[in-house]
Amino acid sequence: xxxxxxxxxxxxxxxxxxxxxxxxxxxxxxxxxxxxxxxxxxxxxxxxxxxxxxxxxxxxxxxxxxxxxxxxxxxxxxxxxxxxxxxxxxxxxxxxxxxxxxxxxxxxxxxxx
Amino acid sequence: xxxxxxxxxxxxxxxxxxxxxxxxxxxxxxxxxxxxxxxxxxxxxxxxxxxxxxxxxxxxxxxxxxxxxxxxxxxxxxxxxxxxxxxxxxxxxxxxxxxxxxxxxxxxxxxxx
Numbered sequence: 001x002x003x004x005x006x007x008x009x010x011x012x013x014x015x016x017x018x019x020x021x022x023x024x025x026x027x028x029x030x031x032x033x034x035x036x037x038x039x040x041x042x043x044x045x046x047x048x049x050x051x052x053x054x055x056x057x058x059x060x061x062x063x064x065x066x067x068x069x070x071x072x073x074x075x076x077x078x079x080x081x082x083x084x085x086x087x088x089x090x091x092x093x094x095x096x097x098x099x100x101x102x103x104x105x106x107x108x109x110x111x112x113x
Numbered sequence: 114x115x116x117x118x119x120x121x122x123x124x125x126x127x128x129x130x131x132x133x134x135x136x137x138x139x140x141x142x143x144x145x146x147x148x149x150x151x152x153x154x155x156x157x158x159x160x161x162x163x164x165x166x167x168x169x170x171x172x173x174x175x176x177x178x179x180x181x182x183x184x185x186x187x188x189x190x191x192x193x194x195x196x197x198x199x200x201x202x203x204x205x206x207x208x209x210x211x212x213x214x215x216x217x218x219x220x221x222x223x224x225x226x
Contacts (some may be wrong), residue, residue: 004156012161033213042216043157044175051146058213099164102214104156 002025004105006091012111013081021076021108023091031094032074033102034058034066036087043090049074050096079111125223133191134220136186136203143205147214148177148188151200160188160201191221198224 007022023032031050035043045058047066055066063085065077078085086108092102126132138146143164149157163170163177163186170177173208186203200221204214 035213040218042218043214044216045213048213060161076177099162101162102157103159104149106154106156112135 004091004093005048006008006089006105006108008108010109010111011036012113013083014020014113017081019078019110021089023074023076023089025072025074025078025093027093027095028071029093029101029103030071030096032068033094034064034074034076035090035104036060037090037091037107038087038110046076046089073076078110080113081110086110086112094103123217123221123223125225126193127212127225128193128195130189130193132190132197132222134188134190134201134203134215134222136204138184138186138203138217139163140205140215141181141184142207145206146177146186147192147204147206148186149202149204149216151202151219152198157202169211192220193222193224195226197223198222 004025013019032049034046036046038044044060046060046064047058048056049068050070067075088107090107091105094100094102131187147162148160150160151157161172161175161177163179168179174191178187200219202219204215
């Protein structure tokens with residue numbers, strides 16, 4: 001979905017490095033989410049935000065942090081990357097109304113060596 | 114913990130046939146369900162959703178059926194086309210989606226010519 005843009009699309013980094021994944025959206029949605037996808041495990045929620053001053057932990061937040069700089073921007077950071085954080089990362093947005101589906105970006109493929 | 118799962122990891126169908134992808138969920142408090150399609154290199158794309166007060170909903174060539182008695186969700190795709198090849202995920206949420214979605218592990222739909 002071109003309305004949700006993730007950068008970079010691919011990244012290779014080394015163990016111990018700090019890395020930031022960026023997400024921006026033009027959908028005007030209040031809610032933003034970061035998910036991680038691993039083969040055989042589906043998508044798991046890392047963090048989510050309902051507005052600029054709101055940050056909530058998801059199922060697997062350890063080792064990650066987020067920043068909601070503006071309504072349209074939500075970044076995910078790995079303070080000290082480790083190999084088991086190698087995965088496909090997706091940003092998603094939601095209108096915030098009851099029963100609103102999530103709209104996903106095309107993902108960032110992160111490899112930690 | 115409670116989770117959403119799928120009965121089959123891979124489904125192979127002939128082009129033109131109907132496809133049925135199944136999903137079992139275990140949380141009786143789930144009130145909103147969504148099917149997503151994920152093509153290679155892309156993020157999950159919304160297909161169709163259904164609220165817990167419904168048992169059937171139809172879209173263009175797709176139908177979702179919800180059986181709350183046995184906690185089962187299915188996606189039916191009519192007249193399957195090559196472009197339907199993808200991984201399909203079911204997702205569930207409670208409280209209208211306030212905390213994000215919980216995803217199943219996915220079914221890979223393969224279309225045979």
